[in-house]
Amino acid sequence: MRRLLLAGLIAFTVLPAAAETAQSAPKLDLETIMANPDWMGQAVETPYWSVDGRTLYYRLKRDGSPVRDLYRVDPASGGGAKLDATATAQAEGPAVYDRAHRYAAYIFHGDVFLVDVSNGHRTQVTRSPLPESSPRFSADGRSLQFRESNNWYVYDLASGVTSPAAVLKFTDDPQDKKPDALGQQQLDLFKSLREDKADKDALHANDQQLVAADSTRAPQPFYLGDKTQLVDTELSPDGRWMLVVTQPAHHDDGKAPDVIHFVTDTGYTDTEAARTYVGRNDPAPQSVLLLDLSAHKSYPLGTDNLPGIKDDPLKAIRAKTVAALQKAGKDDEAKALKAPDVRPVTLYSMDSGSAGIVWSDDGRNAAVEFLAIDNKDRWIATVDFAHHALVPQHRLHNDAWINWIFNDVGWLKDNCTLWFLSEESGYSQLYVKPVDGAAKALTSGKFEVSQPQLSNDGKWFYVLANKLAPYSYDVYRVPSNGGELGRITQYGGMDQFTLSPDDKQLAVLHSSAYVLPQLAVQSAEGGTPRELTHTMKPGFTAHQWIEPKFVEVPSSHGAGVIYAKYYGPTDETDASASRPAVLFVHGAGYLQDVKQAATYYQHEQLFNNLLVQEGYVVLDMDYRASEGYGSAWRTAIYRQMGHPELEDLLDGKAWLVKNHGVDAKRVGIYGGSYGGFMTEMALLRAPGEFAAGAAQRPPSDWVTYNDSYTSDILNNPQIDPEAYKISSPITYADNLRDPLLINHGLIDDNVLASDSIRLYQRFVELHKKNFWISLYPLERHEFEHADAWYDEYRRIYELFETWVKPATAR
Structure with a gap:
């Protein structure tokens, strides 16, 4: 069920009714937490203002469907509703305005619309099978520009005529074609051919003169x-x-x-x-x-x-x-x-x-x-x-x-003044620079600035920043x-x-x-x-979820502190007791998971809750290469992927042992994508440190990944083969000592399943033990089907229960 509540009714913590039932909430189970995520609720998506600025639009995914419904809400009263097909047809898209604010334009269902701001009158400019985009008023306010793919069009507001701004042809100009030796011989020999050519040249010259003198014609290509x-x-x-x-x-x-x-x-x-x-x-x-x-x-x-x-x-x-x-x-x-x-x-x-x-x-x-x-x-x-x-x-x-x-x-x-973001100080900051002058920093400090938006009056920049703390x-x-x-x-x-x-x-x-x-x-x-909204489901909010604690793990390798989220029981008075632990490793490499905002890893966060329920503690670290900590933190992995990050993960393990009574021999590790890569690197480059690991969709050999990501970090493999060798888990396959589970979607078109299959074959040829692979025929890089999510995490849970949790497992 999805609902839009009136403003002022919602507090974005557990609702009172939910708090009353939290004590009687059933224990977590894999079937529930790995179900279709619709049971949690839906994220509000792509909000934008109406043309008159009096209402807001946004979209919500429909339960049990990929369809996104359009909603409208009044910011003043909080009242709003989902729009049906008829109401959606009359809705607006994100608007742009002319300088005088007389007109607005927007794209809706792929077509261009023009609005007279004074009276709200709407004119449909296009109705075409191909989508238009990028509406913008001309500098003089007399026309509306927009594009269809790479073709630009200009709509004249006075006449209502639309014309192409330019016609581009990626061929040679036929008029520039010169006859070769044989062709010239033909022209020399035959008077009729010379007359035909003269006629064509005259027609072309006349067309050129007419186009130059007549603005009502389409431009020449x-x-x-x-x-x-x-x-x-x-x-x-x-x-x-x-x-x-x-x-x-x-x-x-x-x-x-x-x-x-x-x-x-x-x-x-x-x-x-x-x-x-x-x-x-x-x-x-x-x-x-x-x-x-x-x-x-x-x-x-x-x-x-x-x-x-x-x-x-x-x-x-x-x-x-x-x-x-x-x-x-x-x-x-x-x-x-x-x-x-x-x-x-x-x-x-x-x-x-x-x-x-x-x-x-x-x-x-x-x-x-x-x-x-x-x-x-x-x-x-x-x-x-x-x-x-x-x-x-x-x-x-x-x-x-x-x-x-x-x-x-x-x-x-x-x-005549540029603005831009730059990491030149070591952190992303906002700068301005006159075309003929020097650059000046508008912001400075050891924090990141992003999403700059210049106010319509040009007086202010609004930015997103983590100035108070890296995670805030x-x-x-x-x-x-x-x-x-x-x-x-x-x-x-x-x-x-x-x-x-x-x-x-x-x-x-x-x-x-x-x-x-x-x-x-x-x-x-x-x-x-x-x-204005509360789209979380009562069945989800009723549960007493573990609020992750933001902690600072000291680095033993000169990296300062590593920020992390700690999941543990509410009562930790007996922190000296020996207990099992799990490290969750986020994906993407350059991604920040230690934040106060909702995590990208909703399934994994719920799984971490289940692990705590079953007696584990869990640590989720923003290891070096993570977003949000400046360029030096990001580029620490240059030409050595998997090395500084492993140092940080081992520091996280040591922190758990020292501060939370964790048994050093009963620590598991898991993650997906880059987190799966790091799971493999942890087991293969630090054998004996982790009791077991589960790697989801992991890159095992960087020479088979794509250019736009990999060459940034490791350069080109022909130029820098050593960087690829030391950064790829397959290089260290002979070091496998600890149980490893690999899960991979067979139709993954990001990290190909062949990565995991090739590593598996290496293990076979090296006569290794306690390694498994589970392949999912209908899953890509991001799993989409609840059955696959359940099966994947059932295997991970069983791995940890078998090899990590028992005190005698090692």
């Missing part, structure tokens, strides 16, 4: 040649320019491995191509063209002047590998590792999926964000339209790798011209926020350990929030 293919386009708000991102047309992406489906609805096995292995061809380099739509000319924007782009940050590693290859007589392979004269780049991919290009509101400035393919540099450049060139504005270098996040960039309302996130704001960073929300578990159109209110999604994201609204200046 840009012929951009057949050597490149389109990646992205970005139209300037003034309609004068277009930036076009391209890559080589025939780039070889490398051979993709197949994922095999054994259980299908046809009864026949099926295959699908997965992603290419790292190092089996570098990502395609990208280039940028500047199109002058008025003069109908194009100009390449070279990157040769970006600072450091001709350096080789891998010079020392490259030289060592080349020397080894030459010594082995592999001269051809050595030559293939020669450094490029100019390092290839790609454009940063923004959250919208478009390339890293941002226009100022007036269209007179554009920022372009490049990443080196070797992952060591990020550049922000602006475009000099007069000289058709890039102007470097900021370089961020990291000897390890540039972060996947904290790369937001934009413009202040003055249209709230919304803060800072003046855009500099000043104090002030805290706006007081939740500690903040997930997302969006500013109202009039800059006066914040709609926020917040959560806590056992409460999925819920919607509230409060003043943009701070104050008491009004809670």
Whole structure:
């Protein structure tokens, strides 16, 4: 059951009625906690304001279905409801506005709508089978721009006419084709052929003159040649320019491995191509063209002047590998590792999926964000339209790798000052930089700033930050011209926020350990929030769940402290008693699980509760490489994945032994994805330290993972083979001494099941004992079926009960 309660009725802790029944709540069991997660409740998703700013929309997953229903709520009264199909048809999407705030536009069900703000009159601009996106008003407010895939269109508000902003053809211009020797001979010989050609040329010239003089005609195409293919386009708000991102047309992406489906609805096995292995061809380099739509000319924007782009940050590693290859007589392979004269780049991919290009509101400035393919540099450049060139504005270098996040960039309302996030201080902070001036930090400190939103009046930046503690996130704001960073929300578990159109209110999604994201609204200046939703189920909230304790584990390896969540019994007066323990290891590597907000690992958190019920204690650590602790913490694993993290996990085990009466010989470990990788590394690189381990969907050999993640951390395997060797569990297979359970979905297209199967075969050939593999034919990387969740965790529980819990097991 899902319900929307009136504001003011909800406290996001256990409700009084639930507290009364908590003492009589039945014991936890695997069938319950591994059931379809709908029994817990639903997370509020994608909130946004109505055009007039008086109501909020959001979505909720429907019980027993992947369908997301649309809801509407009045922030003032808290009243709201789920919209039926008829009401949904009249709903709005997230709106953008013109400068005068006379018009708004939004995308709904993939089409573009225009609203007259003064009277609410709505005009449907498109009704097409392909989805439109990115609505934006022109700088002069006379037209509405939007895109369909990479094609931009302009809707004239006065006439109601829609036209393409530009027509791009990736072929050569037929008019530029010159006859070869034989063709010229034909023209020389035959008068009729010469007359035909003259007629075609005259028609083309006439068309060109008519188009130039007649604005009612569609624009003439840009012929951009057949050597490149389109990646992205970005139209300037003034309609004068277009930036076009391209890559080589025939780039070889490398051979993709197949994922095999054994259980299908046809009864026949099926295959699908997965992603290419790292190092089996570098990502395609990208280039940028500047199109002058008025003069109908194009100009390449070279990157040769970006600072450091001709350096080789891998010079020392490259030289060592080349020397080894030459010594082995592999001269051809050595030559293939020669450094490029100019390092290839790609454009940063923004959250919208478009390339890293941002226009100022007036269209007179554009920022372009490049990443080196070797992952060591990020550049922000602006475009000099007069000289058709890039102007470097900021370089961020990291000897390890540039972060996947904290790369937001934009413009202040003055249209000539950039703002951006940068980790150059060691932590993600917010900066501003005039195009012709020096950069200035708006925020500073040993905390992370993310999700910057500039207020509509341009006076404030609202950001998400963990300033009070690494695990505590709230919304803060800072003046855009500099000043104090002030805290706006007081939740500690903040997930997302969006500013109202009039800059006066914040709609926020917040959560806590056992409460999925819920919607509230409060003043943009701070104050008491009004809670708008409560979507957790009574059967879930009635249980007396263990509130994880935030603890600091001392590092014995000079890393300071490792933040962790501890799950244990309420009464720990007998902490000296010998007890079993389990370490849960979060996935993704770069992910933060020690937070006040709801965990991504809901099933695992409930399993941790069950383990405590059965006599264990559990520790969940943000080991080195985790998000939220600065770039040095993130990059500690550079070229040595699984090494600093294992040091931290062993420190966590020692902390449990010292502080919570844990038997050092009765500690288990489990995790999924990167957590599964670390489980394998723990058992194979520290045999005897853990009584048993369960690895879910683990990467066992990084040479078979993808490029976009792995080459950042370990470089290219051809250049840096040693980093891959020491970072892969399969290298240490001969060290297996302790019981290991591997669970893997057979149709996992992220970490392929072949990773686990290859490691399993190594164990077979090495005559190892006490290792098992369980394969799930209908599961991908994230399990979706309750039966599979149950079976997976039944096996993990039985592993721990057999090898970890008994005092005589070792």
